[in-house]
Structure formats: C-alpha cells, structure tokens
Amino acid sequence: MVLQAIKYSRGQLDILDQLKLPHAEEYDHIYSSTDAWHAIKEMRTRGAPAIAIVAALALAVELVNMKLSPVAEEVKAFIVEKLDYLVTSRPTAVNLADAAKKLKKTVEDAAGKQSANGEDVREAYVKAAEKMLVDDVSDNENIGKHGAEWVVKNTEAGKQGPVSMLTHCNTGSLATAGYGTALGVIRSLHSNGSLKHAFCTETRPYNQGSRLTAFELVHDNIPATLITDSMAAALLRLKGSSENIAAIVVGADRVAANGDTANKIGTYQLAFLARGHGVKFLVAAPRTTIDLDTKSGDDIVIEERPGKEVTMVKGPRHDGVSLDLNVVETVSIAANGINVWNPAFDVTPHELIDGIITEVGVVEKDSDGVFHLDEIFKGDDGT
Numbered sequence: 001m002v003l004q005a006i007k008y009s010r011g012q013l014d015i016l017d018q019l020k021l022p023h024a025e026e027y028d029h030i031y032s033s034t035d036a037w038h039a040i041k042e043m044r045t046r047g048a049p050a051i052a053i054v055a056a057l058a059l060a061v062e063l064v065n066m067k068l069s070p071v072a073e074e075v076k077a078f079i080v081e082k083l084d085y086l087v088t089s090r091p092t093a094v095n096l097a098d099a100a101k102k103l104k105k106t107v108e109d110a111a112g113k114q115s116a117n118g119e120d121v122r123e124a125y126v127k128a129a130e131k132m133l134v135d136d137v138s139d140n141e142n143i144g145k146h147g148a149e150w151v152v153k154n155t156e157a158g159k160q161g162p163v164s165m166l167t168h169c170n171t172g173s174l175a176t177a178g179y180g181t182a183l184g185v186i187r188s189l190h191s192n193g194s195l196k197h198a199f200c201t202e203t204r205p206y207n208q209g210s211r212l213t214a215f216e217l218v219h220d221n222i223p224a225t226l227i228t229d230s231m232a233a234a235l236l237r238l239k240g241s242s243e244n245i246a247a248i249v250v251g252a253d254r255v256a257a258n259g260d261t262a263n264k265i266g267t268y269q270l271a272f273l274a275r276g277h278g279v280k281f282l283v284a285a286p287r288t289t290i291d292l293d294t295k296s297g298d299d300i301v302i303e304e305r306p307g308k309e310v311t312m313v314k315g316p317r318h319d320g321v322s323l324d325l326n327v328v329e330t331v332s333i334a335a336n337g338i339n340v341w342n343p344a345f346d347v348t349p350h351e352l353i354d355g356i357i358t359e360v361g362v363v364e365k366d367s368d369g370v371f372h373l374d375e376i377f378k379g380d381d382g383t
C-alpha cells in the first residue's frame, strides 16, 4: 500500500488526519478553502509542500462544486480573496505563499484574455493547482536521487559502503504529495542498497518523528531506530558499525536567499552537533521552499504554537498491557501553571549547512562560504 496524505480527484479532496496517526488512518473530506484553512491550522495536514498543495486543491474543489459567475473578473477576485485567506493559516513555510503567488498570476493571465469568461478562469486555476500535486512527487524523486548520490560521493562513510543517516521531523510522503524530501533521500539510499540504517528523532513537542517518520520507516521496511531529541549528540559520538552517521538530512519550511533555513524546532541544534562531530549537514527542499525575497533567516517569521502542545500529550489509552484505540486520552506532562515557549521552527545559519538538495541538484557554498541559490532559478519563466 502506498502512503498517501492527499487523495484527490477533480471535485474531491481527502486528507489523512495526521493528528490520529500512527494509531488510526482516517481521511477527512475537504470541501472548501475554509475546511483547508482549519485542517492546516490544526495540523491535521502539515509539512511545507503538503500545506501548499492541500490549500491549492481545496480551492479547486470549492470552485468545481460551486455555482460560478460567468464574469471572468468576478471569478478572479473570488480566487484571489480565498488565496489571501489561505496564506494566513501558517506563516513560516513559504510554499503556500509561493503557490498562492503563482496561482494568482495564472488567474490574472486567464482573466486578462480577450472574451474570457468565469469558466475559463476556473479551468485555468484548477489545472494549475492539479499540476502542483503532480510536480511535487517528481520533484521529490529527483531530490531523493541527487541527495543519495551526493551522500555516497561526499561523505567518508559513503565512499566505503552503505551509510547511516539521521533525520528530524517528518519530511516524507505525509509532508508532501508523495515520496518526501529529506526522507526521500533516505528512501532513495535504501532503494539503491546504499542505506545501512536510518535514525529519526522524536521531534518534540508535536512528535512528527515518533508518530509520522517512524510510521513511514516501518511502513517501508527501512531499517530504522527512533531516538529522543536529546540523544542526538550521544548518537553522533558512537562509531559502531550502524551508528556511524554519515550525514544529517532535514527538510525546510523556508530557505532564505543566503541559505539560512527555517525548519522544525530542534534543527539548529542538530546542525551545531553535526559541525562539532565532523558530520555533514544537509537540507533537502524543492525550489518552491527557497524564498529569494527573504534575504536572511533574521527576516523569517517563526510561528509560535499553543503551550498545551508542550504540556500535554495525546494518544490512545494503554492499560499497561495493550492499547485501546477507541479511547483517546490527553494527559498532562508538566507542572500546572508553568510558562511555556513553543516556537514551531528555528533558523539554521547557512554557515552550518553543507549542501541544499533540490530537484535540480545539490547547491554547495563557494570558496567564500556563499550559496548562490539564484542560479538554480535561471531559465525559469517569471522567476
């Protein structure tokens, strides 16, 4: 069975409810942009590329099922308003803002054509949104291929044989339209016979690692071990045969023009640990995650989430012997009354990043330590 976070056919969208994973695989129907806004805000769907695609497709579904104005300008105005609204759901990942910008351009072009009607604008929008779903999977497969080749060629362990890798958060099929970015690199190494072992962090406080990445690794039969976030330094010191980590590979929510990268909270400390232990640190992301308009990490808005994500955990009841999947409990794991700071992301400075893996290749810094990310957009229309 293929893991699918997003199920789409024209006029219908279902998302896998990631709050219920790994214990239950249930899909929610998404009928409108309002449904998508709530699903994204509540993190029933999450991961930078998946957020953008769900938002774009939700509006496509709404448009296909609604009674449409015959006037092109009115349909365009409706779409633009809904896209502006969708972008407010989560601020850090740029993929959604990037998708909204491109979709606005599509409808502006369609509405600007002579004798265009409402149906023409809708059709142009729906086609462009559907293309995003298809493109994301092929981009991820290419990221996986380029990343795996780079690791084999550029790490000491890779030159000698199969490698062990560490990843953080969830960047797999659940965070994208399919295959994944950083987890796609691990998938690609595995399918080439170049992976010895994968390690994933728990990724507190939302546990994307233990709930989602571990679920994907088990699903794909990839040899893997879960660690808590605080075990990463100890793991990097180990030099046993499977623990000898060749590289840490993570995803991204926004890569600034200079390469500074916003990603799941805890990424920054992993980058420091990698540098301290002589381990390569790689960011894997499609070009839709690279934001040339944001100069550096200082300009990235970091989403802060409710404190209860830190003080509470939720899961099916366990009576000490077995799980009861029918009873979901929320339990407190912190002292009542304590203040909580819960930034969802942090920024890793480009100095700590060895390579940015994209669908068009791996970008490395020049001899002055500068990433030239603008070069990978050359030749693209309108960018």
Ligand code: MRU
Residues within 6 Å of the ligand: 046, 047, 048, 049, 093, 168, 169, 170, 171, 172, 175, 176, 180, 181, 182, 208, 250, 251, 252, 253, 263, 264, 265, 344
């Ligand atoms: O808060 P989340 O779960 O949406 O955060 C996800 C991450 O930080 C991922 O690493 C990133 O979005 C890339 S997903 C391919």
